Amino acid sequence: MGVAEGEPAGRDQADGRKLELRVWLRMLATTKLISQEIRRRLRTEFGATLPQFDLLAQLDREPDGLRLGEISKRTMVTNGNITGLVGRLEADGLISTETPGDDRRVTVARLTEAGRTAFAEMARVHESWLRELMADVDPKTCATLVGSIDQLQRSARNHLSEEE
Amino acid sequence: MGVAEGEPAGRDQADGRKLELRVWLRMLATTKLISQEIRRRLRTEFGATLPQFDLLAQLDREPDGLRLGEISKRTMVTNGNITGLVGRLEADGLISTETPGDDRRVTVARLTEAGRTAFAEMARVHESWLRELMADVDPKTCATLVGSIDQLQRSARNHLSEEE
DNA sequence: TATTGTTATACTCTATAACTATA
């Protein structure tokens, strides 16, 4: 979890047994490092949190809005906590909610015009932060990473506790 | 942030401009997916949290213990919050603290015997979880990932806000 | 009965700043 691994770099290939652990520890540390920086900047520049940004990003690509349960799945935030997140964003005027159809249990959230405008700017700046933070990464490495991480994500999904 | 990217997979290489963003979003989502699972298991099996596990792991590789400030750096947890973490772990009997030298400002934490035993078991099981979750990942991909993520971490470190 | 979402709760993490004691 921590940054320092405290082990020589040369034996990465040799010691295959703990390779998964090494990948995970590095990934966790790196993600923590970057996400702390991104969270800090989101807060100071936009007064937003990462889960809020994530939620807005999901709605931004769905002009018709999303049901709260679907938002919960996509953001990996539990239903009960979506209620609070949506409440805060609605209070800020960035999203609105409605019950669109006949099923009165359903709530759909979507971006307001103000929310769409605000998110566009946030996304633009956010992307530039990532380019900046990853400036020293070889583009080929970058391209490889996308696929490798996808593979990792699929594997993890397949082996979560007892489902599907 | 979210899991679904909602874009066709084929253009990863073509659209180089947003490659950094794509890497980051996938990495964040994957890390969240896995760490939620790991946190859940740590809690149910050992009553521990991820930051606690991280702290214990740092102490496990330092038989002489670590100063709190050093723990703070390695775990990327602020000084003020280390106090609380250390307090909880000490209350559980897993670590002990002392002022070893003449400088009475310094506090060093180290694993107790019980803590070392408990962590050994936690680490063993934790490693098996990772092997399980990453079972479908090609070993070569795994080996590549270690280096790629290291490169990414170094880049991010170099471009954090105004330091070093 | 199952589903959608809300409420309630408890705990932890996260971040900041002011503070104490020591050097």
Next chain:
DNA sequence: TATAGTTATAGAGTATAACAATA
């Protein structure tokens, strides 16, 4: 004055479970 760590505080995240309304 600078450093090591503590205390205080505020706000969010995280997880669980019980619950209401609807289907």
